[in-house]
Amino acid sequence: MITRERQPPNLEMPFHTLDGAITPTENFYVRCHFPIPQINPDSWSLRIEGAVDQPAQFSLTDLKRFPRETMMATLECAGNGRIFLAPKVKGVQWELGAVGNCEWTGIRLSHLLEEAGIRSGAREVILEGADKGTIAELPRPTGEIHFARSVPIAKAMDDVLLALEMNGRPLTPAHGYPLRAIVPGWYGMASVKWLQRIVVTDEPFHGYYQTIDYAYWRRDKSGPVLVPLAQMSPKAQIARPQSNETIPVGTKYLVKGAAWGGEGGISKVEVSFDRGSSWEEASFNSPSVRHSWRLWSFTWHPTKPGNYTLLARATDCRGQTQPLDRNTDHGTYRIDHCLPVEVQVH
Amino acid sequence: MITRERQPPNLEMPFHTLDGAITPTENFYVRCHFPIPQINPDSWSLRIEGAVDQPAQFSLTDLKRFPRETMMATLECAGNGRIFLAPKVKGVQWELGAVGNCEWTGIRLSHLLEEAGIRSGAREVILEGADKGTIAELPRPTGEIHFARSVPIAKAMDDVLLALEMNGRPLTPAHGYPLRAIVPGWYGMASVKWLQRIVVTDEPFHGYYQTIDYAYWRRDKSGPVLVPLAQMSPKAQIARPQSNETIPVGTKYLVKGAAWGGEGGISKVEVSFDRGSSWEEASFNSPSVRHSWRLWSFTWHPTKPGNYTLLARATDCRGQTQPLDRNTDHGTYRIDHCLPVEVQVH
Numbered sequence: 001m002i003t004r005e006r007q008p009p010n011l012e013m014p015f016h017t018l019d020g021a022i023t024p025t026e027n028f029y030v031r032c033h034f035p036i037p038q039i040n041p042d043s044w045s046l047r048i049e050g051a052v053d054q055p056a057q058f059s060l061t062d063l064k065r066f067p068r069e070t071m072m073a074t075l076e077c078a079g080n081g082r083i084f085l086a087p088k089v090k091g092v093q094w095e096l097g098a099v100g101n102c103e104w105t106g107i108r109l110s111h112l113l114e115e116a117g118i119r120s121g122a123r124e125v126i127l128e129g130a131d132k133g134t135i136a137e138l139p140r141p142t143g144e145i146h147f148a149r150s151v152p153i154a155k156a157m158d159d160v161l162l163a164l165e166m167n168g169r170p171l172t173p174a175h176g177y178p179l180r181a182i183v184p185g186w187y188g189m190a191s192v193k194w195l196q197r198i199v200v201t202d203e204p205f206h207g208y209y210q211t212i213d214y215a216y217w218r219r220d221k222s223g224p225v226l227v228p229l230a231q232m233s234p235k236a237q238i239a240r241p242q243s244n245e246t247i248p249v250g251t252k253y254l255v256k257g258a259a260w261g262g263e264g265g266i267s268k269v270e271v272s273f274d275r276g277s278s279w280e281e282a283s284f285n286s287p288s289v290r291h292s293w294r295l296w297s298f299t300w301h302p303t304k305p306g307n308y309t310l311l312a313r314a315t316d317c318r319g320q321t322q323p324l325d326r327n328t329d330h331g332t333y334r335i336d337h338c339l340p341v342e343v344q345v346h
Numbered sequence: 347m348i349t350r351e352r353q354p355p356n357l358e359m360p361f362h363t364l365d366g367a368i369t370p371t372e373n374f375y376v377r378c379h380f381p382i383p384q385i386n387p388d389s390w391s392l393r394i395e396g397a398v399d400q401p402a403q404f405s406l407t408d409l410k411r412f413p414r415e416t417m418m419a420t421l422e423c424a425g426n427g428r429i430f431l432a433p434k435v436k437g438v439q440w441e442l443g444a445v446g447n448c449e450w451t452g453i454r455l456s457h458l459l460e461e462a463g464i465r466s467g468a469r470e471v472i473l474e475g476a477d478k479g480t481i482a483e484l485p486r487p488t489g490e491i492h493f494a495r496s497v498p499i500a501k502a503m504d505d506v507l508l509a510l511e512m513n514g515r516p517l518t519p520a521h522g523y524p525l526r527a528i529v530p531g532w533y534g535m536a537s538v539k540w541l542q543r544i545v546v547t548d549e550p551f552h553g554y555y556q557t558i559d560y561a562y563w564r565r566d567k568s569g570p571v572l573v574p575l576a577q578m579s580p581k582a583q584i585a586r587p588q589s590n591e592t593i594p595v596g597t598k599y600l601v602k603g604a605a606w607g608g609e610g611g612i613s614k615v616e617v618s619f620d621r622g623s624s625w626e627e628a629s630f631n632s633p634s635v636r637h638s639w640r641l642w643s644f645t646w647h648p649t650k651p652g653n654y655t656l657l658a659r660a661t662d663c664r665g666q667t668q669p670l671d672r673n674t675d676h677g678t679y680r681i682d683h684c685l686p687v688e689v690q691v692h
Contacts, residue, residue: 049567142675227552
């Protein structure tokens with residue numbers, strides 16, 4: 001793993017080590033905003049409150065009576081690829097490895113919400129972690145705040161999982177032990193770790209990580225408006241070759257990577273060897289599983305020496321294709337344009 | 347006037363020159379986010395669009411057919427008093443003079459909205475100025491944006507004025523010629539100058555000046571949430587003495603100032619000469635006029651030499667009193683705690 005920050009820990013996978021559709025837990029990126037909370041499983045509980053008929057509190061033992069299920073889901077940090085932005089912007093300087101795909105086992109959030117009873121008029125569900133700390137830079141609230149994000153009621157009732165396990169083993173402290181949300185299809189910030197409180201609200205939630213942080217500008221008729229990040233954009237990343245590799249002329253080189261995001265799954269991945277002038281369709285090496293990335297590859301047979309700029313681009317089932325150029329309204333997030341890989345053939 | 351920024355012009359009144367309930371136009375603070383737009387009155391028009399039955403466009407001549415009215419209203423910049431914050435924060439370093447009280451003459455916004463016909467489900471009215479420019483610091487949208495703020499439909503229909511005149515004369519370019527909104531009771535940022543477009547919306551508006559700028563943190567059950575600045579807090583300011591004045595012992599000194607904001611008008615102003623240990627009630631020197639400040643005074647008879655810390659505090663008709671301490675959740679805005687004036691009696 002590549003350490004981007006030591007305290008709190010922020011680690012990414014060296015993306016060229018991509019191997020297989022499931023990311024081993026020890027290779028899964030770690031994103032922490034505050035120190036990892038040390039949670040005692042015996043005293044831990046999850047509260048549900050707000051616009052519900054019956055506020056509730058669940059211990060780990062209480063959670064055992066709900067049916068468990070396992071879901072594959074890709075999580076990508078909304079700042080993945082930030083190191084490639086020009087000009088440089090603040091934030092963890094991720095390369096390509098703040099993304100991973102795991103099997104998550106837990107309980108559907110909908111089961112808990114149904115038991116608590118959502119009141120009519122409720123719009124969102126706030127997920128709050130036990131992790132907390134202070135923010136230095138204005139505008140920020142004073143004192144300690146918890147990491148918290150919201151999802152609309154419809155999403156919460158559809159497919160949000162409260163995960164106890166990752167790849168068949170209990171969550172590790174860095175990944176949210178004892179319980180984390182998995183909001184499939186959304187950027188990682190929504191999948192709140194160390195979950196301790198769920199608040200159902202009548203109004204859109206405007207917490208720090210929903211407005212100042214983890215938001216972007218959408219162009220409305222009224223002008224640009226600040227919107228919380230949500231769904232992951234369609235994105236293909238090249239794992240091999242790495243930038244600056246030299247490839248012998250005449251080789252049959254297996255260009256490979258992963259693609260995820262968008263609506264309804266990835267339907268196509270294309271590769272370009274001339275900075276986007278022409279595109280070749282890649283093959284998929286893993287099945288289409290809802291909310292899971294797909295591995296892809298393309299056998300490249302470079303016959304002429306020279307410098308080549310490789311790009312990959314994904315198209316989702318709705319026909320949305322990755323753009324070539326950066327949308328600067330995304331600020332320091334949602335780096336979903338095609339990132340070039342420069343190689344030398346000789 | 348004190349120049350705080352030359353380009354764009356940001357000027358404040360030296361508050362110790364306060365004299366009379368109406369601020370002369372040439373003493374009224376100027377707050378500009380972008381260069382003053384040069385508007386040709388013959389080609390200018392005001393558009394109304396969005397969630398209305400009949401989008402409309404009004405020239406200055408068109409506006410003449412609506413009834414005019416005159417309203418007194420105090421406007422205070424939400425950053426007034428910022429220079430006194432410790433630690434120092436970014437933003438125009440206003441002392442006490444980014445506030446003023448004028449007679450505004452124009453047309454009720456409700457008349458135009460009634461003519462356009464507000465659709466059911468509409469929630470807010472966005473007021474957009476002709477002033478525009480780029481923002482340097484992230485998070486910000488790319489390219490030029492217009493200054494824009496919203497008010498809830500109820501406020502728009504209640505008492506928002508579209509002012510053509512200030513103190514009986516057409517608006518000057520610095521004050522929004524040819525048309526500015528006056529949102530009485532709210533901080534000045536809502537009273538959009540150089541008004542050119544009104545957009546009725548179904549959703550709360552999350553433009554730049556509503557989220558990143560001109561917002562503060564409110565404590566909800568779910569934690570701190572970002573909220574656009576709106577109503578002015580109750581506030582009394584001391585115009586005389588000024589800080590560091592020396593006052594001869596035994597003088598009958600007329601301490602005076604103005605008070606505004608809060609709900610339902612200011613009902614009481616108190617003055618302290620011992621940094622808030624004891625308080626004396628001041629007299630009002632101007633009548634209670636909705637949304638207009640009240641002048642107040644107190645005759646002080648200091649009989650002992652020494653250093654004195656004067657404070658003034660206002661209480662509104664709902665019983666809300668200015669706090670002694672800064673609420674840091676207000677960030678760089680809403681500086682509504684009691685600001686000390688240090689004087690020497692000898």
